[in-house]
Amino acid sequence: PIVLILPGMKAYNRNRLIQKHINFIIENKQIFIPSLMIDLKEYLTKPKQKSILQPAAQCMILYHLQKQKLNYLNYKQLARLLQYRYLTISRAVENLNTLGICRVDGTKLKKIVFDLDKKELWEKALPFMNTPVKKKVYINDTLPDEIIFKTNINAFYIEWE
Structure with a gap:
């Protein structure tokens, strides 16, 4: 043939x-x-889900621990509160649920539930946390003023004379 x-x-x-x-x-x-x-x-198998927290999932944990509890908020409320898209929240909650950090209540109107207290939640989530820093660059010279950006007070250092 x-x-x-x-x-x-x-x-x-x-x-x-x-x-x-x-x-x-x-x-x-x-x-x-x-x-x-x-x-x-050739059938490609779905890559095994990484055992790290997605950025939105990590944000949810930090928000829950530092600002206000997110228990029993539905996905729409979470999206509005955290300023993420609904789909991002859905994926983040699935990520948290898969890692055993939270559970989901409801079928149609899904709500997130953190069953652990703050310390236990932090200890459980910490191994899955990922740094938001993508790249570190070290320099020996002083940067010119036109490329330095002023940021939050915790993010920069001023040398007082």
């Missing part, structure tokens, strides 16, 4: 070839030769 060999192809184009029973091979992806009853595909 004649076989079309290609380096790559979009999924919808592969589906068209399959519907028309055209023999093809996509390198490292798929072999489809129906006349020989061959249909092999």
Whole structure:
């Protein structure tokens, strides 16, 4: 049989070839030769969920511990309070729930519940916490004034003469 060999192809184009029973091979992806009853595909397994807290989940824990309790707030209320999108809150709560840090009450109107007291919650969440600092840069020279930004008082140092 004649076989079309290609380096790559979009999924919808592969589906068209399959519907028309055209023999093809996509390198490292798929072999489809129906006349020989061959249909092999590379199935990608979903990557194992990392055992770290997503930024929004980490924010929820810190808010719960430092500002106000988030127990029994639904996702919409959490999104409004923390200024995140609903989908981000949903994923963050799923992340917390998967790691056993919180539980979810309700089916239609889901609410977050932290069963642990503050100290236990902190100790349970701490191993999963991730630093928000992406990159550290060390310099020996003094930075020019035009590239220095004033920030919160806790984030910069002023040398008094």
